[in-house]
Amino acid sequence: MSARRRLGILVAVGVIGLFACCGGTAAAFFIDGSDNSQSNASMASMACGGGGTLNPSGKLPEVDSLGDAQIHNAAVIISVGQQLNVPPRGWVIAIATALQESALTNLPNLGAANDHDSLGLFQQRPSQGWGTRQQILDPSYAARKFYEKMLAIPNWQQLPLTVVAQDVQRSAYPNAYAKHEPLATAVVNQLANNAGRAVGNLVNERCAQPGEVTASGWTVPVKGATITSGFRTAERPTHNGDDLAAPKGTPIHAAAAGVVTVVRCQASLNGEPYSCDQDGSISVQGCGWYVEILHAGNIITRYCHQIRHPNVVVGQQVTAGQVIGWVGDSGNSTGPHCHFEVHLNGDNSAAGAVDPVPFMNRQGAPLGAQQ
Missing domain, CATH: 1.10.530 (Lysozyme)
Structure with missing residues (x-):
């Protein structure tokens, strides 16, 4: 089929990002227009x-x-x-x-x-x-x-x-x-x-596992992860994402199809560069090895604290569920995990940040149990 007429239509768009435990920004695009006032448990039940x-x-x-x-x-x-x-x-x-x-x-x-x-x-x-x-x-x-x-x-x-x-x-x-x-x-x-x-056939629809893609095009980024630190808690009000704890080397999957826009080591200690190819600590600043992916709807995801140089390069097209790296402990981290954030409208500042948990629930790809 050759070129054809293109009729415009207004579409709600959003951006998601995954940022370092030491800060960053997050936001969630709620496809069904709901607010995020429901409890995580109730949202998971309707995901x-x-x-x-x-x-x-x-x-x-x-x-x-x-x-x-x-x-x-x-x-x-x-x-x-x-x-x-x-x-x-x-x-x-x-x-x-x-x-x-x-x-x-x-x-x-x-x-x-x-x-x-x-x-x-x-x-x-x-x-x-x-x-x-x-x-x-x-x-x-x-x-x-x-x-x-x-x-x-x-x-x-x-x-x-x-x-x-x-x-x-x-x-x-x-x-x-x-x-x-x-x-x-x-x-x-x-x-x-x-x-x-949902993912699956018309008889047995269910939530997604890592590597499985829901109808909305999303999947779980880390298999078997536990949320050990949530979004902007009272103890950590500037923690703009969720920490998905899993053993070192656990694969990290692209949460949706898109284009890799950032692959970077972000770590410093006392103002000096710090290697991301080693464990970080509470004293180290930064996201460690991390990846950003630009998705449909101007959504961006970011995946932090990877154990070594990620498995992707800038400009690479990735599919939902593709392995982009591995859980690690680099940067501002005190244990192996992937820090996961969500942003809207290309705004990766703190002003655009919201909890990734309800967002992923609404995509049928719950992030995991919460400690």
Whole structure:
């Protein structure tokens, strides 16, 4: 499929970061618009949803600024996915793609404004073998054809949304799909019983384990971790993240697909540089070996105190669940752990900081037990 019209749509965006125990900043993007006043226990209990059975002709809830026709088309996409036993991750990818291609609007031929013979929700082209004009303008048919192409992509559930959408669509703007992932997840959560937070099939949806990706595109960064120090506690009011304690050498996974933007050793003692290839202490300042990743929706994650030079380089594209480094004790640290923070809107200052625990719960990827 060649270049096609691009209809704008407003999408809520956010940024996440993981910062050192000695400070940093954090914030969380709540896909469903909830505040963070619920207890961690109650949020964990509602973190993973189930797809249920969606009737596109029934009464549908409002989602963000989308109109009735857009919500109906999204419901059709989900319904077809359910009929084909496509996991919820596929629904998010399909809806994000339709948001980019048509703003979830079943577009006819727009004459001079049309991009070649592109039609419908996914701007599929009769001349490229997608079907007849009449077929493509049927949202159910169009969704089915999208899913058929998507399911033929090897390991599609582990790939970034942008990669999957581009493999199906062959767009002239391959990076444009990613910005719609947060809104697409919100739509799936609203229409399909929080299925955007789940991993697995339609019968047995559950929360993610490290390396497994939820429908929202997130995964647990450290397997079997215990939260030993929380976000901005009374004892540590400037602690802008959560400490995920695990044995040295435990793999650290990218929490979502994205691009590595920072790989750095940050450590000093008495104002002098301090090696990150050795254990730190309470006297050492800094994050130690750490990584930052830029994700869809302008979200940034940061992973601190790694045991040695991380397993990635700046500019590298990573997939959700990919091993980016290993738990260590470098920098301002008194025991092996990964310090994990969350930031919004590219703001990695203290002003943008919020607790990563509720954020990850809402993605269906709880961080771990709290001491």
